[in-house]
Amino acid sequence: MIKLFRNTRKQLLTENKFTKYLFYALGEIILVVIGILIALQINNWNNRRIEKEEEKKSYRNIKRQIEDDRDELTKEKALNNYLSATYKYANKIIRAQDYTKSDSLALMAMGLSQYSDFNSSGTIYETLVNSGNLKLLKNDEITSLIQKLETTYIRTNKLENIHWEIIINELSPALRGVVNYDAFKAVKPEKLFEVEMQNIFVESIYLTSAKDSVYSKALREIDTIIKRINTELGTVKD
Template sequence: MISFFRKIRQKLLQQNRVTRYLVYAIGEILLVVIGILIALQVNNWNENRLDRQLEKKYLKGLQRDLNRDTEGLDRMTINRKDVINSALRVMKIDAPATMQELREVNDDFLKIHYWYEFTPNNNTFHELTSSGNLSLIRNDTIKDLLMSMEVLNAEIVQNRNHIRRDYEHYIYDELAYYEWLPLINLDTLGLKNESIPIMEISEDRFEALCKEAGEIMNNKVIRNGWTLAIANNAYMIELYQEMRKHNARLQALIEEELKD
């Protein structure tokens, strides 16, 4: 093809047709430029197509993470509410007087003192930021919400660490002097990971456990810990609810983006 054009140019020069030669040369240059522009356009289109495919992959990954987070936030909200309700109940009683009350107090102790944590599923977001591909997300609102959720999660972690310190200082250290899980069969708990309750205990054992439960319930340090647990868990629930709102809005935006 190049040799063909060269022959035409040489022929025009030999025939002393300079004007036609110039016109032809300019036309040839324009054809080359147009060809380059078309090639660049095709290349840009192909790159945009690949970027869009990668963006959709990330959006679907974010969607999966958010769905798992929704379940985790709902579950943790229930757990935190259980802690508050159990702490409020045991703080209104001096000591259990019946076997039923002893079992209820024991159940409340388990709910209050069991440690709960919410860990967000943010692997896709971290992959986006660490790889430098966050710019692939075209919707600026989605990127802003992702950053806001990271800030909110940092606040959740900070508050959770604060609660943990309170538990260790006011509750766990004090409870070390008392018997743990007195109405749970420890053999089944250790071997089968099942919390099977002990159905029958002796009268002496019952009286001893009621006395010890009463001491726990009137321990001022532990009661201070329960008070802090009520306040801090209530605030944690507010943070979960805020995270849940961000989560729902982000999922709606991603759903719209994936329709394009």
């Protein structure tokens, strides 16, 4: 093709058809420009296609992580609710001063050492920023929701840390010499009915209630993010 153009130009110059040569040269330049523009357009289209695929890949990774978080949260929420119900029953026994249930109360007091402990699959937003993939996500609402979710995770972890501190600083000293851990029996049952032990149960009741509220909030936020991601991926089901 290039050889054909060269020969045509040479023929026109040889025949002194300068005007025709100018028109021909202009047409040739226009064809070259059009070719370049088409090549650029194809390249831009290909780059956009690659970016879109990378964006979808990021959305799928985020979705997979928060689905794992949802499973973990659901499990920890169930444990937290079970423990909360146990603490309320124990407080009821203490209020009634029902010494016939001393051994049951001893078991429940030992159960205060258990607590729900949610661990997220990772810091999604921070990972996106550090990897440079944040700029791939075109939906600002989703990135904002992810930030909001991670703030909720931080609140969850703070409550869990408080719970752990109660176990270490208050529960352990209160149960030492009061309950036989090996026999699961109350050695000094009267201590289980005193206000110090009751206060630990009450603290745990309020704490598990607060944790349940935050767990529920996180689960709602996860469901919202998944719906938004499904929309981006075009996988919304009727």
